[in-house]
Amino acid sequence: MKNILVTGALGQLGSELVTHLREIYGTDNVLATDIRNPQEGTKVAEGPFELLDVTDGNGFMQAARKWKPDTIIHLAALLSATAEKNPMLAWNINMGGLIGGLEAAREAHASFFTPSSIGAFGPSTPKVMTPQDTIQRPRTIYGVTKVSGELLCDYYHLKFGVDTRGVRFPGLIGYVTAPGGGTTDYAVDIFYDAIRKKSYTSYIAEGTFMDMMYMPDALKAVVDLMEADPGRLLHRNAFNITAMSFDPELVAAEIRKHIPEFKMGYEVDPVRQAIADSWPNSIDCTAAIEEWGFKPTYDLEGMTSDMLVQLRKKLI
Ligand code: AKB
Numbered sequence: 001m002k003n004i005l006v007t008g009a010l011g012q013l014g015s016e017l018v019t020h021l022r023e024i025y026g027t028d029n030v031l032a033t034d035i036r037n038p039q040e041g042t043k044v045a046e047g048p049f050e051l052l053d054v055t056d057g058n059g060f061m062q063a064a065r066k067w068k069p070d071t072i073i074h075l076a077a078l079l080s081a082t083a084e085k086n087p088m089l090a091w092n093i094n095m096g097g098l099i100g101g102l103e104a105a106r107e108a109h110a111s112f113f114t115p116s117s118i119g120a121f122g123p124s125t126p127k128v129m130t131p132q133d134t135i136q137r138p139r140t141i142y143g144v145t146k147v148s149g150e151l152l153c154d155y156y157h158l159k160f161g162v163d164t165r166g167v168r169f170p171g172l173i174g175y176v177t178a179p180g181g182g183t184t185d186y187a188v189d190i191f192y193d194a195i196r197k198k199s200y201t202s203y204i205a206e207g208t209f210m211d212m213m214y215m216p217d218a219l220k221a222v223v224d225l226m227e228a229d230p231g232r233l234l235h236r237n238a239f240n241i242t243a244m245s246f247d248p249e250l251v252a253a254e255i256r257k258h259i260p261e262f263k264m265g266y267e268v269d270p271v272r273q274a275i276a277d278s279w280p281n282s283i284d285c286t287a288a289i290e291e292w293g294f295k296p297t298y299d300l301e302g303m304t305s306d307m308l309v310q311l312r313k314k315l316i
Pocket of ligand 1: 171181183
C-alpha cells in the first residue's frame with residue numbers, strides 16, 4: 001500500500017493528480033499539501049491536507065516525518081513566464097523547494113518524482129525531434145532551475161540511492177484548474193475563450209510550434225513512470241514526453257470544426273514569445289517509450305473534442 005505526499009497540490013497538475021492518485025491508491029493514502037488551503041467543495045479538500053511552504057526545508061522535513069511517505073511527488077514551482085518576472089523568487093521556490101524535498105525523501109527512504117519541462121532546453125538545442133540526451137543551455141531562469149533540478153535529482157540517486165524519477169512535461173492542457181504563469185497557457189485559454197466569446201487573441205505568434213499533452217495522459221505518465229521497473233530505467237531525470245505539437249493556427253482550425261464562427265487574433269507578448277522561440281518545436285520520446293512504455297492516448301483532435309465537451313459542462 002502506498003503512502004504519497006504531494007506538494008503544489010492546488011496547481012494545474014496537482015489538483016488533478018491528487019484525485020487520480022486517490023482513485024488508485026485510496027483517499028487516505030495521499031496527503032495533499034500546498035501553501036494555501038483548498039476551497040471547500042473541491043476534490044482536493046475531500047482527503048488529507050496540510051499547509052506546506054516548500055521553501056521551508058524544516059517544515060518539509062517535519063511533514064515527511066509525520067506522514068512517513070514512501071513516495072514524494074514534488075510539484076510546487078513557478079512556471080516560466082512568472083519566473084522570468086522574478087528570477088530570485090523562482091530560484092528560491094524551484095531550487096529551495098526541490099532540495100528540501102530531496103532531503104525529506106532521503107531521510108524517509110521515499111521515491112521522489114518532480115517534473116522537468118521542455119523549458120530545460122534552449123536556443124542551441126536541436127529544435128526538431130529534440131533527442132533525450134542533448135545540449136541543454138536554456139536562457140530563462142525557469143530553464144536554469146529545470147536543468148539544475150534534473151542534475152540534482154540524478155545526483156541524489158547516484159550519491160544517496162534516492163529513487164528519483166522525472167519527465168520533461170510539454171504544455172499541459174486540462175479543464176479542472178487553469179495554469180498560471182506559463183508560456184504554453186494560451187493552449188488552455190483558447191478553449192475557455194472559444195466557449196465564452198467564440199474568439200481568442202493569442203499572445204503566441206502564428207507558426208510557433210510547441211509540444212503539448214492532454215491532462216489524462218500526463219496523469220497516467222506520472223503513475224506509469226513511478227510504477228516502472230527500476231531495472232529498465234537507463235535514464236531517470238528527466239524523460240522527454242509529448243503527445244502532440246501544434247501552433248496557434250492548428251488548434252484554432254481544430255476548434256473551428258466544432259465552433260465554425262470561432263475567430264483568432266494576435267497580440268504577441270514579446271517576453272513569452274521569446275521563451276517559446278527558445279523551446280523545441282517537437283521532442284523525441286523514444287527513451288520513455290522503450291524504458292517504461294510511455295503511450296499517450298490523446299492527439300489534437302481527441303483532446304479538442306473532449307476539452308470542448310468538458311468545458312461546456314463547466315461553463316454553461
Ligand atoms: C510553462 O509554459 O512554463 C510550462 C512548461 C512547458 O513548463 N507549461
